[in-house]
Structures are given as C-alpha cells and as structure tokens.
Amino acid sequence: MCGRYAVTTDPAKLAAEIDAVNEVPPPEPAADLDAPDTGTADAQLTLDGAPADDPKPRPAFPNYNVAPTTTIMTVVARHSHDHPDDDxxxxxRAMRWGLVPSWAKExxxxxxxxxxxxxxxxxxxxxxxxKSKRCLIPMDGWYEWRKVEVPGSSKPAKVPYYMSPRDGTRLFMAxxxxxxxxxxxxxDAAPLLSATILTTDSVGPLTDxxxxxxxxxxxxxxxxxxxxDAPAPPELFDAPALALAEAIDIREVSPLVNRVSNNGPELLTPAG
Incomplete structure (x- = not known):
C-alpha cells in the first residue's frame, strides 16, 4: 500500500521540470503583522486544513510526511477549454488525497x-x-511499515522504512x-478534485x-x-519490472514518521 510519502519540490519547479502548465494557485502573500485581528484563526477548516471557503487549497512543500486527506500535487493531461481540438x-493540479467519487453524497x-x-x-x-481521469502522483519516496516479531509479545512491532530512487530522481506513481x-x-461553487494512488504486488527486494x-x-x-482520449493499455496496470524495483533504495528510518505532526528532513535520516 502507500499511506505516507515525501515530496520536496514546489508546483512551479515541477511544471518546469516536466514541461507542464502549473495550475496550482500561487502562495498567499505574507500576513501583515500590524493588521487588526479578524478572527480568521477560528475559521472552520476543511479535511485538508484549508479554510472552508477556500476553493483552491495549496499543497504544502516541502512535505516530508504527506498523509491522506491532505492536498497534494498531481499531474494530469487535459484539452484546453478554448481549443478542445488541440492535443x-x-x-x-492540486487535489485532495482520498478519491471522492462524483456520485458520492458526501x-x-x-x-x-x-x-x-x-x-x-x-x-x-x-x-x-x-476511463479518462488517470493521473500521476509525484514523490521523492514513500514510507512503509514492516512487521517485526517481538520476543515475548503476541503483537508484532511496525518498523518504518523509506523507499526512494538510488539516483535521486523523482518517482511518479499511477x-x-x-x-x-x-x-x-x-x-459557481468550486468542485473538489481528489485522487487515489494505485498499488500493486511488491516486486523484488520490496517484498521484504x-x-x-x-x-x-x-x-x-x-x-x-x-x-x-483512449483507455490505458492493460499492461500499464501490471506490477513494475524487476529492474525498477531493484533501483529503489530501502532504508529503515526513525519512528518519528509515525506521527503526522512530525514533518522535517530528519524523517529521512537512516535509523541507528
């Protein structure tokens, strides 16, 4: 599965890297410390922590502990509204991590x-x-918890690991x-865009x-x-090639990642 991951780039930089259009809203200007208190600190929040009346939440970056229901970056391919016949x-795009079907009541x-x-x-x-809404989820790497037997205990411990490309490149998940x-x-109500990450059987050393x-x-x-404009070839839903799995570095990391509130580069430091 994939329940946590890290991403350290920002939308504008990512768009430049892959020659994409950045549709993520720009950051808000810094708050005026001399401005009077308007009570916004008590405003109702959405599930991803953005103000309830904010139609365009932004992903946090860098984010070393991305968790479900937060706002994340995604890559999509869409036709222009003004030129629908163009490629x-x-x-x-910014989306909520945790897909909400279009027909859902809530x-x-x-x-x-x-x-x-x-x-x-x-x-x-x-x-x-x-059929037509497939995307990519960019990330530096993802976390997984390995179950380890504990002598004298009937309940195994869960040890966190971080998986990322050995060459330092970015991963893009289906x-x-x-x-x-x-x-x-x-x-005029803004729609909610949401996404899910596809998972598959682990391959090679990742099975450990x-x-x-x-x-x-x-x-x-x-x-x-x-x-x-076309269905994805069925083979793209298959588990990745062994070579891709063998190019992933696997390292045990600190249990700090167990808490979503912990968020910093120290989460990627090898344990020990």
Whole structure:
C-alpha cells in the first residue's frame, strides 16, 4: 500500500521540470503583522486544513510526511477549454488525497487513498476515473511499515522504512482522479478534485518490507497513461519490472514518521 510519502519540490519547479502548465494557485502573500485581528484563526477548516471557503487549497512543500486527506500535487493531461481540438497538455493540479467519487453524497473520511491496480476497473468508485481521469502522483519516496516479531509479545512491532530512487530522481506513481460537487451547490461553487494512488504486488527486494507497493509509472508510458482520449493499455496496470524495483533504495528510518505532526528532513535520516 502507500499511506505516507515525501515530496520536496514546489508546483512551479515541477511544471518546469516536466514541461507542464502549473495550475496550482500561487502562495498567499505574507500576513501583515500590524493588521487588526479578524478572527480568521477560528475559521472552520476543511479535511485538508484549508479554510472552508477556500476553493483552491495549496499543497504544502516541502512535505516530508504527506498523509491522506491532505492536498497534494498531481499531474494530469487535459484539452484546453478554448481549443478542445488541440492535443492534451500536461498540467499540475492540486487535489485532495482520498478519491471522492462524483456520485458520492458526501466527502467521507479518505478511505479511498489507495486502489488495487489489478481490480480497479471492477470497482464502482473508480470505474469512471479509469476511463479518462488517470493521473500521476509525484514523490521523492514513500514510507512503509514492516512487521517485526517481538520476543515475548503476541503483537508484532511496525518498523518504518523509506523507499526512494538510488539516483535521486523523482518517482511518479499511477493514480486516478475525480471531480465531486456537493448536492444543491450553486453553479459557481468550486468542485473538489481528489485522487487515489494505485498499488500493486511488491516486486523484488520490496517484498521484504510489504506485500504491496505503489504502482510506479515509467516516463516512457506517461502519454499512454495520461491521455484522456483512449483507455490505458492493460499492461500499464501490471506490477513494475524487476529492474525498477531493484533501483529503489530501502532504508529503515526513525519512528518519528509515525506521527503526522512530525514533518522535517530528519524523517529521512537512516535509523541507528
């Protein structure tokens, strides 16, 4: 599975790296310390921590402990509204991690942050997204917890590990996304964009940590995966090649990552 990960780039830099259009809203200007208190500190918050009336939340970056229900960066390919006959363009979009199906009555609690790649097309929650709303989730690496037997205890301990490319490059995981609008919302109400990360059977040395892993999408398959105009080839839902798994560094890290409130580069420091 994939329940936590790290990403240290910002949307504008990522867009420049992959030649995409950055659609993530710019950061808010710094607060005026001399301005009077308006009571915004007590404003109601959404599940991802953004103000409830904020239609365009921003992903936090760098973020060393990304967790479900937070706002994340995604990569999609979409046609221009003004020029629908043009080729799809890659775009960086902010979305909630935890897919909300378009037909859902309410947002829910984020249980759809992962989807099994081998059966995702059979599930009502994901079937529509599989057809034309596939995306990529950029990350530096992901965390997983290995179960370790503890002498004298019937309950195994969970030891955190961090998986990332040995060459320091970025990973792009296969995902799906959806557009959700609350019932009885007005025509000007902003929709909620949300996403899930596909998982598959672990491969090679990664099987020593967990039986599932996020589905890595190689660069040469991006066009076929992202296009909104055709189904993705079935083989793209298969587990990654052994060579991809063997290029991943695996290291035990501090239990600090167990708490979402802990968020800093020290989470990536090898344990011991």
């Amino acid at each position: 799809p363009t890659m775009r960086i 947002i829910g609690k984020g249980s759809l942050f992962n989807a099994r790649a081998e059966s995702v097309g059979e599930k009502a929650s994901f079937r529509g997204s599989v 995902g799906l996304w959806s557009v959700w609008r609350p019932r009885n919302a007005g025509p 940590i967990h039986d599932r892993m996020p589905l890595i999408m190689p660069f040469e398959e991006w066009d076929a995966w992202l296009t909104p």
